[in-house]
């Protein structure tokens with residue numbers, strides 16, 4: 001069915017990485033936007049979860065920023081675009097002149113399109129710095145690092161479609177797709193489970209996914225490596241290794257065997273707090289299936305050992321030959337509408353578009369040839385490092401659509417550091433805790449008002465299409481970035497449309513080279529897609545891996561406890577995860593009447609045994625305390641968590657759980673350890 005036949009504009013949900021299609025139609029009232037199902041949408045065939053269904057509620061919200069704001073004498077005042085842009089370019093120019101280009105940090109956003117992030121990162125490089133990053137650093141940076149090192153591409157190896165059709169076992173580790181990727185869960189995963197796919201879920205929290213699973217391994221936060229080592233040891237002991245696959249397509253198997261040589265499975269099961277026989281049953285189910293697929297989420301990636309966590313999942317898939325064909329693989333479930341694409345297009349401190357390493361001389365020269373200017377050859381600072389260095393090396397920040405005060409760990413310190421900056425420009429659709437600290441706030445258009453491409457969790461590049469008017473004095477992110485770039489540098493930023501920016505992206509990034517707006521159409525195309533005859537790849541590594549020698553890399557890893565463990569003063573492990581009805585720091589979802597009605601405030605899950613010993617009643621307010629701050633939340637007394645564990649969510653700015661979380665970083669991927677912090681609970 002064509003877009004015209006539906007009398008609506010076909011576009012993509014602005015929330016999670018599933019990439020559901022929907023239709024928008026302008027209503028009769030001024031500014032009214034109506035949502036209609038898009039029954040032919042390739043991913044979801046018209047189905048939407050509560051968040052997608054309520055997504056138009058924020059488009060014309062009364063809190064939308066509609067005029068540029070400039071800070072004067074400590075207060076914001078409305079300004080013309082000319083004044084605002086003049087201030088931005090003057091301050092960026094001054095900082096570069098006084099301190100050099102590495103004194104600025106640039107924050108890209110997975111809420112923005114590929115084209116917008118492409119131009120933002122180009123602006124940073126043209127400014128002369130690689131200090132550019134995006135929110136994937138907070139969610140799957142370690143997954144991307146492990147997959148790139150050991151298989152070749154930092155993305156899902158398979159597509160949702162082939163996983164539903166071909167997998168006999170789903171191993172869902174540190175993810176809760178029924179809440180975090182609801183349509184993927186209901187349309188693909190649950191459907192497959194109903195048709196006899198065996199589901200193992202590994203998660204410290206009992207949730208909707210575990211209630212649908214065949215086996216739930218309720219692991220202690222931060223003990224995923226020993227749990228997987230029990231699985232691997234069981235596979236070795238029972239001869240379930242795919243020896244032919246290991247011999248022909250992998251390297252490093254000896255290292256894995258050596259790591260597990262004197263491994264004590266009973267001791268490890270105790271560390272994980274999971275019955276040994278359950279882990280061994282899960283191992284047998286996975287290893288003896290015809291096709292077994294792994295899904296991995298932030299429960300694995302958001303650890304100081306996140307890269308090693310994901311490597312151990314790769315070890316499991318490689319040792320059993322579960323890669324390179326439909327229904328298998330290692331598949332990260334991405335959290336945001338364009339978190340995959342934001343990395344693909346190079347909004348990262350260490351890679352240019354198409355994952356070309358910034359310190360690769362040959363690759364860098366190819367990018368320079370397209371862009372026509374010299375590029376900085378050393379990796380820059382990640383986003384957490386930018387905020388940690390604010391007021392020292394970093395003197396200014398360009399923040400597009402992000403809210404690090406609420407999203408980054410150790411939030412009180414993040415705020416203090418950002419307050420030290422000489423200049424912040426924030427580009428957004430709503431005022432946020434971070435925009436409140438800015439010197440200039442630029443009002444951007446929302447997802448319903450602008451076009452461009454986004455890349456969903458299974459690498460499908462899709463088109464978002466503008467469906468309604470541009471409100472007030474807002475401008476598209478792309479237009480703002482081009483204006484800033486042109487004022488600062490004269491040329492290289494004259495993209496009149498998103499498609500023009502995409503055409504340049506294709507030239508730079510080989511994995512996108514065969515994709516055009518025309519070819520994307522209404523179906524989308526999976527990258528890698530190297531030329532216009534290439535249909536794109538729904539699953540990867542059929543013949544060989546994308547590593548230098550074509551082999552998948554096994555590497556044994558050992559238990560690394562969280563950097564902060566419980567003690568007398570902080571006797572609990574605090575862990576966090578997302579809810580179906582809210583999104584990131586809540587700037588959009590907490591303004592949606594439907595979503596805020598469902599869950600109006602933050603809460604903490606605490607086991608009845610702990611609640612009783614502390615005298616805490618269900619629904620009572622408590623104070624959660626860590627070494628970094630304290631937050632007031634409502635207690636939810638439930639057996640969904642085991643004794644000693646606290647579980648809360650990061651979505652609420654008035655109860656900002658990331659003021660408590662630990663900002664220690666994984667040394668490889670620089671992702672913070674959100675998932676395990678020592679904490680205490682006090683009756684309020």
Ligand code: SF4
Nearest residue numbers: 013016020049052183
């Ligand atoms: Fe939007 Fe994700 Fe829900 Fe689909 S599953 S409607 S993409 S939030």
